[in-house]
């Protein structure tokens with residue numbers, strides 16, 4: 001049975017909460033780690049690596065969170081499920097796979113290829 005927009009909205013709300021929680025735990029983790037006060041070079045190297053990795057994860061989480069929030073905003077605007085590029089309806093199976101999708105599959109493909 002296909003999902004309804006209401007169910008997709010719930011899904012996005014849950015995603016938003018989870019992403020926020022993950023970002024918060026990541027931030028507190030980075031704080032506890034401290035910056036560069038290690039006695040061992042190997043540890044220092046690991047810490048730098050860990051921090052670089054966390055920054056990457058953090059950026060990814062922040063981007064996903066922004067996507068989810070933008071999608072939720074669209075529910076308020078009544079534009080959810082409408083492609084931002086061509087104004088067409090985004091297929092429901094695509095929204096089920098990617099609830100925060102901004103473009104229909106055709107536009108997404110076109111945008112990716114033109115990069």
Ligand SMILES: [Zn+2]
Pocket residue numbers: 083084085086087088103104105106107108
């Ligand atoms: Zn489109």
